Amino acid sequence: MAAHAANYLTKTANNRLGLWLFILSDSFVFGGLLVTRFVLLGDQRPELSQGLGLAVTLILLLSSFFMNRGEVEMAHGNQKGFVRNTTITLALGIAFLIGVVGVEWPLAAAHGLTTDSSAAGAVFYIMTGFHAFHVLTGVFLMYVVLRLGRKGHFTAEKHWPVEAAAVYWHFIDVAWIFFYPALYLMGLVAG
Amino acid sequence: MAKDKEVKSVDERRKEVLRNGAIILSLLGVLTFGEFLVAVIAPPWTFILWIAALWKTFYVVKDYMHIGRVFGGDGEAH
Amino acid sequence: MFLRSALFKGLLGQAVGTVIGVAFVWMLRILFGAAPAFPFDAHREPALVGGAVIGAISFMVFAGVFDDWFKWTRGESTPDHHEPDKDKPGWWRYFNVDYDHKIIGVQYGVTSLIVLGAGGILALLFRIELAQQGITFLNNEVFDLLFIGTEWYQHTSAADLYNTFMSLHGMVMIASILLGVGAMSNYLVPLMIGANDMAFPRLNAFAYWVNVPGALLLLSSLFLGGFDTGWTGYPPLSVRAPIGVQMFLLGVYLVGLSSIFGAINVIVTTLRLRAPGMTMFKMPIFVWAAFATAIIQLTATQLIGLSFQLVMFQRLLGMGFFDGTVGGNPILFQHLFWFYSHPAVYVFILPGLGVISELLPVFTRKPLFGYKWIALSSLGIALVGFFVWAHHMFTSGMTSYLRLPFMYSTLLVAVPTGVKFFSWAGTLWRGKIHLDTPMLFVLGSIVIFLLGGVSGPPNGTVATDLHLHDTYWVVGHFHDTMFGGYIFPLFAAIYYWFPKMSGKRLNEFWGKVHFWVMFPAFLVMTLGQMYVGLHGMRRRIADYDLGPVVENVQFWITIAAFVIFSSILIFLVNAYFTAKRGEVVEGNVWNSRSPEWQIPNPAPLHNYSKQFAVIGEPYDYGHGDEYVNMNPAPSPAGD
Numbered sequence: 083m084a085a086h087a088a089n090y091l092t093k094t095a096n097n098r099l100g101l102w103l104f105i106l107s108d109s110f111v112f113g114g115l116l117v118t119r120f121v122l123l124g125d126q127r128p129e130l131s132q133g134l135g136l137a138v139t140l141i142l143l144l145s146s147f148f149m150n151r152g153e154v155e156m157a158h159g160n161q162k163g164f165v166r167n168t169t170i171t172l173a174l175g176i177a178f179l180i181g182v183v184g185v186e187w188p189l190a191a192a193h194g195l196t197t198d199s200s201a202a203g204a205v206f207y208i209m210t211g212f213h214a215f216h217v218l219t220g221v222f223l224m225y226v227v228l229r230l231g232r233k234g235h236f237t238a239e240k241h242w243p244v245e246a247a248a249v250y251w252h253f254i255d256v257a258w259i260f261f262y263p264a265l266y267l268m269g270l271v272a273g
Numbered sequence: 274m275a276k277d278k279e280v281k282s283v284d285e286r287r288k289e290v291l292r293n294g295a296i297i298l299s300l301l302g303v304l305t306f307g308e309f310l311v312a313v314i315a316p317p318w319t320f321i322l323w324i325a326a327l328w329k330t331f332y333v334v335k336d337y338m339h340i341g342r343v344f345g346g347d348g349e350a351h
Numbered sequence: 352m353f354l355r356s357a358l359f360k361g362l363l364g365q366a367v368g369t370v371i372g373v374a375f376v377w378m379l380r381i382l383f384g385a386a387p388a389f390p391f392d393a394h395r396e397p398a399l400v401g402g403a404v405i406g407a408i409s410f411m412v413f414a415g416v417f418d419d420w421f422k423w424t425r426g427e428s429t430p431d432h433h434e435p436d437k438d439k440p441g442w443w444r445y446f447n448v449d450y451d452h453k454i455i456g457v458q459y460g461v462t463s464l465i466v467l468g469a470g471g472i473l474a475l476l477f478r479i480e481l482a483q484q485g486i487t488f489l490n491n492e493v494f495d496l497l498f499i500g501t502e503w504y505q506h507t508s509a510a511d512l513y514n515t516f517m518s519l520h521g522m523v524m525i526a527s528i529l530l531g532v533g534a535m536s537n538y539l540v541p542l543m544i545g546a547n548d549m550a551f552p553r554l555n556a557f558a559y560w561v562n563v564p565g566a567l568l569l570l571s572s573l574f575l576g577g578f579d580t581g582w583t584g585y586p587p588l589s590v591r592a593p594i595g596v597q598m599f600l601l602g603v604y605l606v607g608l609s610s611i612f613g614a615i616n617v618i619v620t621t622l623r624l625r626a627p628g629m630t631m632f633k634m635p636i637f638v639w640a641a642f643a644t645a646i647i648q649l650t651a652t653q654l655i656g657l658s659f660q661l662v663m664f665q666r667l668l669g670m671g672f673f674d675g676t677v678g679g680n681p682i683l684f685q686h687l688f689w690f691y692s693h694p695a696v697y698v699f700i701l702p703g704l705g706v707i708s709e710l711l712p713v714f715t716r717k718p719l720f721g722y723k724w725i726a727l728s729s730l731g732i733a734l735v736g737f738f739v740w741a742h743h744m745f746t747s748g749m750t751s752y753l754r755l756p757f758m759y760s761t762l763l764v765a766v767p768t769g770v771k772f773f774s775w776a777g778t779l780w781r782g783k784i785h786l787d788t789p790m791l792f793v794l795g796s797i798v799i800f801l802l803g804g805v806s807g808p809p810n811g812t813v814a815t816d817l818h819l820h821d822t823y824w825v826v827g828h829f830h831d832t833m834f835g836g837y838i839f840p841l842f843a844a845i846y847y848w849f850p851k852m853s854g855k856r857l858n859e860f861w862g863k864v865h866f867w868v869m870f871p872a873f874l875v876m877t878l879g880q881m882y883v884g885l886h887g888m889r890r891r892i893a894d895y896d897l898g899p900v901v902e903n904v905q906f907w908i909t910i911a912a913f914v915i916f917s918s919i920l921i922f923l924v925n926a927y928f929t930a931k932r933g934e935v936v937e938g939n940v941w942n943s944r945s946p947e948w949q950i951p952n953p954a955p956l957h958n959y960s961k962q963f964a965v966i967g968e969p970y971d972y973g974h975g976d977e978y979v980n981m982n983p984a985p986s987p988a989g990d
Contacts, residue, residue: 095345096550096623102343103615103649110653114687118661118672121683125319136309143305147298150337151291158287198669201678208664208672226424235426243423252337259329262305263322267312 087239094242101246105253108216112257115212116264119205125269128195128202131186135266138181139258145174146255149224153248159238161231168228168244171251175221183214209261216254223247297336304329356446357414358563364413365406365564372405373398397667399575400597407564407605415448416560419553432552435956448560450552453954455559456538457852460845462559463530464923466566470523471916477516480893482909484902487894489513494577507579507592510893515577515595517891519569522582522599526566526606528699528833531841533559533609535702536617536641538848542947543635545626545965545979547957550619558612565605572598581891583688586673586681589662597666600659607652610698614648617641626946626979628965635945635969636725640705643729647694647701647736655691658684682749689740696829697736700836701729704771704800706844707793711775712970713943714790715782719970721774728767735764742811746820754813761811768804772797787941788862792843795870799877800835803828806881821891824884827877834873842866842922849926850940854953855933861925865918872914879908944969944978
């Protein structure tokens with residue numbers, strides 16, 4: 083038994099390193115998108131709904147908070163708490179997606195900011211689109227661990243998939259921490 | 274410090290970690306509003322926005338993502 | 352039997368998935384009113400791209416690459432290793448999803464050689480056109496005769512077939528090299544560090560298999576009008592090129608995914624699965640090279656993926672990233688592209704240089720000179736490589752003050768490379784040199800890579816590069832570095848480790864013939880390329896008018912290309928007959944100290960039945976004490 087537990091710890095440590103390497107790799111994509119934004123738009127920014135931007139940003143921050151709670155509850159063996167908090171995270175994640183893709187995109191398009199209108203439009207849709215795709219994968223992962231968690235697959239000692247989904251989710255949050263100011267706050271609205 | 278933790282019960286430890294998570298959230302929220310205000314009041318001060326973003330990243334990476342675990346630390350704390 | 356293999360299922364899946372994807376995107380576009388259903392022309396490009404993406408995913412699903420992961424999402428556990436099916440013949444495992452790193456390594460290697468052959472044939476075809484002035488047999492009439500769907504695209508130039516072959520030759524060879532790098536890393540790293548497999552066997556299988564649909568997409572561009580952009584795919588040309596360019600961009604993207612996931616595996620394996628006592632500075636030197644390579648692949652690859660996606664989206668959705676009329680900037684593409692594509696050449700050469708350092712001590716029976724310096728020089732090349740990309744852009748019109756820093760960072764690469772040469776010379780010095788076939792290829796590599804190294808700084812220096820940029824000189828330099836840094840070391844590695852893979856030793860005589868045919872032919876080719884370049888021959892053009900001397904040299908370059916190709920045929924025939932009825936060799940063929948030679952040939956299923964311990968230095972040839980103790984006493988700690 084002891085050897086088995088040690089084996090699990092070793093494997094989890096390997097998995098953790100692998101996940102972080104993937105995050106390092108993926109952050110180069112987000113970095114490249116930021117470079118694209120600053121090379122093409124410089125000190126200008128697209129005209130976007132400030133209230134909506136702040137709202138989705140807070141939703142994502144809040145979702146990270148609940149994701150953290152979910153992971154902590156699982157780590158202390160509280161399955162109910164895990165399920166409750168992760169469900170909230172999942173809902174917030176979907177709310178973020180709706181906010182960006184379902185509301186912000188049509189709103190921006192209605193104001194004349196379309197994919198082919200200008201470099202600003204191209205940058206806006208590619209950045210939010212790439213990020214939304216990551217959110218979608220994060221939501222999917224969370225759905226998987228939530229389903230497994232409900233069935234009682236995780237324990238306080240063994241819950242690597244929960245940790246992985248959580249770390250990935252926070253990483254998506256970090257990406258937005260940079261994208262939000264880059265898209266909504268930095269520079270002046272192109273006139 | 275590690276010994277302090279061992280004395281506490283599982284539930285106390287859990288509450289402590291959860292409280293820490295809430296503190297981080299409020300810090301992130303305050304920083305985000307700060308960013309928003311800077312953008313409204315003083316648009317040219319983009320460097321403040323960069324510093325705020327890095328600051329927020331530091332909190333998330335350290336306390337939510339537990340980067341310390343990659344290097345073997347913090348193994349028992351969760 | 353073959354019809355039930357993962358390869359066939361995957362291919363079938365890709366075909367079905369492509370059709371479904373095309374129909375799906377077509378219907379979506381009709382539904383959202385993008386254009387009327389007919390004529391189909393208006394939907395062709397998005398539908399084909401959607402088909403290609405879904406086809407590639409279907410390949411992976413049908414081949415069964417995701418099977419274990421699907422089980423995990425349902426909460427089922429799977430064994431660490433799936434034991435091979437005893438009823439099936441030996442070749443069966445190579446055509447199916449297998450998690451053993453040795454199988455995957457060989458899969459990588461064979462695929463690499465097949466793709467290498469395809470790239471070579473493309474080169475031979477357009478070399479014929481260059482053999483003489485005025486030959487233009489790769490013209491659009493021939494193109495339209497050869498390929499389907501001619502009404503689907505418009506030619507952008509009169510020499511589209513030449514341009515497509517030339518462009519594909521570049522990218523197909525890069526895919527082949529990446530596969531070959533994957534072959535060496537996968538096969539050798541776990542064996543050398545005493546692990547029984549890579550850290551993530553399933554991810555490893557994924558990283559191999561994703562190359563198959565990737566390579567197919569890359570080659571399918573031929574049938575969709577090709578692409579005339581060169582392997583770099585610069586916009587605005589790539590935005591205007593035929594649909595084929597989309598398949599090229601997607602194919603490269605998939606091959607890039609393979610690089611990224613392969614790199615995660617190599618790094619975690621190297622950092623965490625080493626045998627007891629094997630510190631970083633006691634690893635076989637090849638592992639250092641593979642590790643440094645993986646660092647580049649892990650990070651930089653994302654940016655070529657991004658740059659190619661931006662082009663795809665510009666074509667599909669009219670997003671004006673590189674369109675100056677709406678505020679885009681084509682130079683941005685070059686920055687993103689070269690941020691990967693320069694470090695990429697270090698991905699190509701570092702494993703090869705690692706093979707050179709690995710084999711030299713074995714065949715000189717002497718310690719490797721300056722082990723730590725070599726290990727760190729690999730890392731140094733990888734890290735400096737991140738800061739040199741804009742040296743490809745001295746003539747691009749980028750901000751001119753950037754030229755100087757990038758010139759100096761480029762020249763800085765010569766320092767760690769020089770360290771390697773110094774160490775190789777030091778290792779050869781007064782060694783007992785055994786000229787077996789692998790050693791011939793190693794020595795050939797050193798000579799050729801030296802030529803490549805010496806012809807490099809003129810390209811990196813702004814003043815000379817303005818003259819040399821886009822000439823055949825650059826082509827000569829590049830082929831030097833690729834043959835010296837990859838092709839020759841690859842063959843050295845194949846001749847050296849073939850017994851470990853098959854239990855048989857490649858025929859020495861034909862191996863030497865292979866070398867002595869390929870080596871001089873290559874020198875003729877590369878020196879000829881540099882010569883015509885200095886006399887005004889530009890890269891990537893189908894015809895030229897530079898007088899009889901250049902024409903004469905061009906002719907000999909073409910002959911040399913055919914000779915190189917035939918030497919590789921000699922190798923393939925040799926490999927075939929060796930595998931059928933070659934000399935069976937057991938044990939330590941080359942009398943090496945490395946752990947992989949202390950176990951039987953071919954390497955057993957789970958590599959090491961017992962974990963060995965490292966007790967000495969890896970390259971202390973001639974000093975008597977051992978590197979590894981294959982039979983250590985069990986440690987009392989019991990870990």
